[in-house]
Amino acid sequence: MGLFSRKNKYDEIEKWRKKIDKIDIKIVRLLNRRAKYADEIGKLKQELNLPIYSPEREKQVIENVTKHNFGPLSDMAIKRLYERIIDESRRLERESAEQREKLEQIYKFKDGNVKLLNNLRYLILLLSLSLLFYLNKNLFIINTPPMKLEIIDIPKNSSFKYVLETLSERGLIRDKLLALIVSKVFGYDKKIKSGRYILSDNLPIAVVINEIVNPKLVFSVTVTIPEGLTAKRIAGILKSKVGIDSVKFMSLVNSPEFARELGIESNTLEGYLMPDTYNFIWGDEEENIILRLLEEFKRFYNDTLKIRTKELGFTIHQVVTLASIVEGEAMYEDEKPKIAGVYLNRLKRNMPLEADPTIQYIIPDGPRRLYYKDLTIQSPYNTYLNKGLPPGPVNNPGKSSILAVLYPEKHKFLYFVSDGKGRHVFSKTYEEHLSAVRRYRKLLVSKKSEKN
């Protein structure tokens, strides 16, 4: 073979190959278009739940292509080629189906979660709204008209737990836990104030707690302290009426430092607790109450009375001491200046006062009827054994008794004895007095026999 013809053949191969290349490009494009159609069919089969593999259809396809086969490829060759093409179609359909399934699962999961989240959101919203509604209703709103008013006593040093228990027991707070939480959050549990409170049963928690922390409806009690009582008996009254600690009250009354601090020339405040009618706040401090009683004493014992005291040559302490004896003796106001006059006459003559109220003060079980042996009790307060005034007041005298000492009746009486009816018989001499005493005793005896 010549060199020239050989080269021509190579060129020819190249020429054919170029043609094949062009056809291959078309074949690949067509194969992919075919694969795409098969993929569409696969999608529909998946939706219809049909199997990918369809042997009848494959048979049809082979028959179709061999029918149109005019060589040079044999029918068998075409058949083998198409079996490979359909293989790849099935593989593509399968892979696509798998991918769609996976995606579907992801969406399903997402969908579920989104639904769950939405439900949770609604639930939280609902819960928050109900909580807000509940808090608003219980904490701030007055919902019902009051059914009853309750008086609540909160003693000093009460624990917050005790306060909550009491309020809840009396129906003043419905939700103890809510009250506890709110109080703890705002620190109210450490700020409660003792006292007597009047609260209605329809108040919301915030109002009830605020009232106890910051009382506005404080309960004031009117207390009358009668004239002539000892500090100890006054302490008893204040304990029951105002809720004070009577031991603390007495220790203040008997504190010389406290008396000095208040400007009282005495070791105790006995005599200076002014009898009167007072308005106290229930549960108020013992000290405040004493200050109030002393204030009344000082207000009463004004400059005019102080000047008068000096004129008489007495100290305030001596006047109050004698006034307490007059207070103890007199039952009627109009007799007070006369009785004061008797004691002042006796003091001037250096006679013992022989005043029964001073004995009543030293007997532990008084006040009661006195016996002769009571008059012999050793005490600086015993005015049968000691001349002059006792060391201090034997009770807390009222205003009229103090005035009776400062403005006594001028007379010459040195003695008096009960007339058996609450008044007294006054005498200038001992003899007169003795006969008055005898008359009194006779009266007593006849009264006794009348009774029997």
Ligand SMILES: O=C(O)C(=O)C[C@]1(C(=O)O)C=C[C@@H](O)C=C1
């Ligand atoms: O016609 C179908 O059902 C197809 O899925 C397409 C095809 C093919 O490639 O022609 C693929 C797989 C089947 O087994 C049958 C035919």
